Amino acid sequence: MNTFMVSVLAFVAGVKDRLSSEKGATAVEYGLLVALIAAVIIGVVVVLGGQIDTAFQTVSDELAGAVVEEAP
Template sequence: MLKLYTKARVLWATKDQGATAVEYGLIVALIAAVIVATVLLLGQEIEQAFNTVYDKVKS
């Protein structure tokens, strides 16, 4: 009986760790999606700002 309980505890602990890895993966994917969306939405404004600074420094 104790052996069965021990195996069940090990299996339960393994499942928790796998779920945690999946959750971290989802968080990383969400952060990456936010970064991509921000770059796509603000990319041209940022490029114009850098070009303006470049032109002022150049002259």
């Protein structure tokens, strides 16, 4: 009976050690952080995509007009 109890306690200690192991935890945290940042960027582009496109198009048109006006 004592051998069985020792085996059970060793098994429980091994499982507890594996569950509390923090190997790779930093990599997982960085992965989650990158995923969150990517989701925010995608959300901003989806919401403000039209306004961003309009702003770049306005700047592009102004630059194209400035080059044409300066040509002799």
